[in-house]
Amino acid sequence: MDDAYDSSGHAPKHDVMGLPIYFGVFLALIVLTFLTVLVSRYDLGLLNTPIALGIAVVKAALVVLFFMHVIHSSRLTWVVIISSFLWLGVLFVLTLADYLTRGWLLY
Amino acid sequence: MQVLEPMTAIDPTHDHPHHPFLQHHFEDMAQQHEASTLGMWMFLATEILFFGGLFVSYTVYRIMYYPAFSAAAHHQNWMIGATNTAVLIGSSLTMALAVWAAQTNRRKATVLMLILTLILGGVFLGVKTYEYSVHYHEGLFPGQHFTYVDEHNPAVTKGVELFMVFYFSMTGLHALHMIIGAGLLIWMIARAYRGDFGSEYYGPVEVMGLYWHFVDIVWIFLFPLLYLLH
Numbered sequence: 001m002d003d004a005y006d007s008s009g010h011a012p013k014h015d016v017m018g019l020p021i022y023f024g025v026f027l028a029l030i031v032l033t034f035l036t037v038l039v040s041r042y043d044l045g046l047l048n049t050p051i052a053l054g055i056a057v058v059k060a061a062l063v064v065l066f067f068m069h070v071i072h073s074s075r076l077t078w079v080v081i082i083s084s085f086l087w088l089g090v091l092f093v094l095t096l097a098d099y100l101t102r103g104w105l106l107y
Numbered sequence: 108m109q110v111l112e113p114m115t116a117i118d119p120t121h122d123h124p125h126h127p128f129l130q131h132h133f134e135d136m137a138q139q140h141e142a143s144t145l146g147m148w149m150f151l152a153t154e155i156l157f158f159g160g161l162f163v164s165y166t167v168y169r170i171m172y173y174p175a176f177s178a179a180a181h182h183q184n185w186m187i188g189a190t191n192t193a194v195l196i197g198s199s200l201t202m203a204l205a206v207w208a209a210q211t212n213r214r215k216a217t218v219l220m221l222i223l224t225l226i227l228g229g230v231f232l233g234v235k236t237y238e239y240s241v242h243y244h245e246g247l248f249p250g251q252h253f254t255y256v257d258e259h260n261p262a263v264t265k266g267v268e269l270f271m272v273f274y275f276s277m278t279g280l281h282a283l284h285m286i287i288g289a290g291l292l293i294w295m296i297a298r299a300y301r302g303d304f305g306s307e308y309y310g311p312v313e314v315m316g317l318y319w320h321f322v323d324i325v326w327i328f329l330f331p332l333l334y335l336l337h
């Protein structure tokens with residue numbers, strides 16, 4: 001994370017990422033897709049969902065950091081991204097705190 | 108009453124020519140670029156919550172109708188889903204390469220990569236259309252056309268219909284985003300062909316890329332949730 005915006009310059013002060021990074025990320029995404037399909041062929045019980053979603057999170061992080069250049073984005077952009085996931089977390093936690101605990105009243 | 112002076116005064120600090128695409132309310136190209144990507148991320152934050160509503164309700168109903176959702180996901184053709192995932196990841200690569208080509212003043216490569224992105228997006232939508240028609244003929248479209256009965260466990264059939272409501276609304280909203288993205292790509296191809304973009308000014312391609320990659324990320328989560336978890 002570095003400051004992309006430099007008020008003294010006139011052109012965007014962006015590091016141009018090298019082509020090997022893009023092809024490397026693409027390869028990693030394809031491998032992870034194969035992996036998630038392969039893992040889904042086996043029944044791992046309670047681990048099925050965490051593994052599938054864990055792989056999806058890694059894939060999403062690769063896309064965000066490299067394809068979307070967030071690794072070189074300004075801190076302000078990071079604040080927007082992190083807070084959007086924070087709100088998503090609020091949506092999930094509060095909703096599930098309701099639905100997952102309704103049955104508890106019966107006991 | 109104050110008479111407004113005509114805008115003839117010239118700022119003495121601005122003695123150099125401006126980039127033709129620098130909007131007057133920005134100091135320089137760097138500030139303009141930063142503002143456009145930041146604004147796009149703010150829009151994507153609202154998009155994350157827009158799709159988030161569907162993801163959270165999917166989670167709630169998956170917990171409530173677990174056997175039905177498992178049976179329905181099992182019925183999906185994961186090979187088609189995996190193929191489409193690879194196609195979309197490929198289109199994200201070509202989109203990233205289009206931004207790279209614009210950054211490095213490669214006009215032809217920018218146009219070519221944007222066209223490839225459009226083609227791969229079209230392949231994805233074509234495969235999706237085929238999938239939808241298969242579901243429809245199997246009687247899996249929710250509502251009065253729903254005639255599907257789960258052969259292993261007929262008791263879960265109503266839950267399967269609920270799963271298909273989520274399947275069609277989530278993939279449908281995703282496909283709508285891709286159709287909008289395809290329209291934006293055509294616009295970007297025309298601008299890139301005209302030679303608008305270069306190392307000084309590539310904000311629109313970058314912002315287009317942010318949108319396209321976001322749509323890719325939504326699919327990265329939809330694929331395991333709708334095809335693999337059973």
